[in-house]
Amino acid sequence: MKIYIETHGCTANASDSQAIRNSVLASGGEVVGTPEEADTVVVNTCAVTEFTSKSMLKAIKKYSGKRVVVAGCMAAAQPYLLKGIRNIQIAEAPGAEAVARMLGIMPAAGRPFIKGTSAVVSIAEGCRGHCSYCIVRLVRGPLRSAPVEEVVHSIKTALRMGAREILLTAQDTGAYGLDAGERLPALMKEILSIEGDYRIRLGMMNPFSIADILGDMARIFNDPRVYRFAHIPVQSGSDRILGLMERPYTESQYRDIVARLRQEVPGITLSTDYIVGFPTETDEDFALTMDDLRSTRPLKVNITRFSPRPGTPAACMENLPFRIKKERSRALTQLHHGITSEYMRDSAGRRLSVLVTEEGKPGTSVARDDCYHMVVIPEEISPGTRLDVKICGASTTYMVGKPIDK
16 A cells, blocks of 8 residues: 655644554555555645635646545535545545545554654644634534643654654644643643753644633743744734624733733744634724734734635625725735834844754755744754854845854
8 A cells, every 4th residue: 555645734734644644654554755656645635715625626636547535624524525526535534543444544653743853743633612714613623632641752752753843733722621621831831841952832822712821821931942932813803803703802802912922921923813804894894903913013924815614604694705805815914014024124133043943945944033933044054953143134024044153
C-alpha cells in the first residue's frame, strides 16, 4: 500500500494528516512523496468557506483515475458535493480513525507532525462555542481535551526529534480542559516543566474561553519560552452583529481583554479575525468594525467575507450582495495594512533575538522573535539556530534582519 497525503486548511488538519501517516506506517504501508507514486491518495479537506469548498472539489478531481479517500471537514459536512466523482471514498468524520477504517488498517499513535524544527501538537478536538455561522463546530463536535500526560509525551517526543518550536493547536486552545475540570494554565504548567531550549506558540483562543483565566494567561505569556503572541478573534466590532453570530461577549469586553494583555505582557503581538458582510450588517455596523481595528491595532488580521455554510443558523439569514462584502473587505484590509506597515517601518534599527524556524526563498531564512514577528534573514541559516539580528528593512507583513556578530 502506497499512500500520498495532501493536506488543506488549519494546523489541526496537519496534525490529523500526521496521525494518518503514523497509522499507514504502523500497518506496514508506505507514505510516498508524490501522487504519481501512490496507489491511493488521501485528500484532507477544509470547508470553512464556500470558496474553500469549491477549491477542495478542484483538488479532488485532479486525481481522477486513482483511488481517492476524501477526509477532513468537507467530507464530513458536505459529502453531497462529492456525488458523481469517480473512484472516491468519503470518510464520515475528520481525523485519522475514519481514514484508517477506509484504508482497512488500525489507527496508531506515533510521532507528532514536524516541519523543519516546528512541531504541531493537538491539545483538544471540538469546541464549546455555538457560533451561528460555523460549520467546523458541527463537524468536529463537542470539546474533547487530550489528557495532560499525552500532550506532555508528544512534546517530549518532538523535542527529542529535534523540534525547537512547538505549535499547540485546537479549535479553541483557551477552552482546553473545560470538559475535564482542568484548565489551560494547568496544562501549560506541566508543559513548561519540560527542560530545554524551545518556544511554545499557543493557537487561537476565543474571548469567551479565556476571560476568566486572563491573569494566569498573562503570567504564561511572560514565560521566556512562550511566544508573546495571542490570537483572539473578535469577528465584528458591532455588538448587534456579535449577538446574531451568537458570540457571547461585547466589543468592549474584547477590547478590555486586549488592553489587559498589553498592560501585563509587554510587547505582546495581538492577532484577530473579522467576518465582513454578515447577514444584515449595515454601514454603521461595519463602521464599528473599522473603529475596533483602529482602536485595538492587531498586527495580524484574518479577514473573511461571510459565506453561508450548510446546516448553520446563519445560512437561513438573508445574504448580502457580493459587491458589498468585497468593498468592506478591501476597506478593512487597507486599514490593517496601514497599521502593520507603520509598525514595521518603526522597527528599523531594533536589535532582536530570533529563532530560525524554516528555510526561506533561496539565499534566505525565516525566523521569529519573542513576540512571534516574522523576520526574514538574507542568509541561509539552519533552522533551530538562535541569533541576534538588527532590523534593516520591512514589508507590510515581515521585517528584514541582518545577523549581528557578537
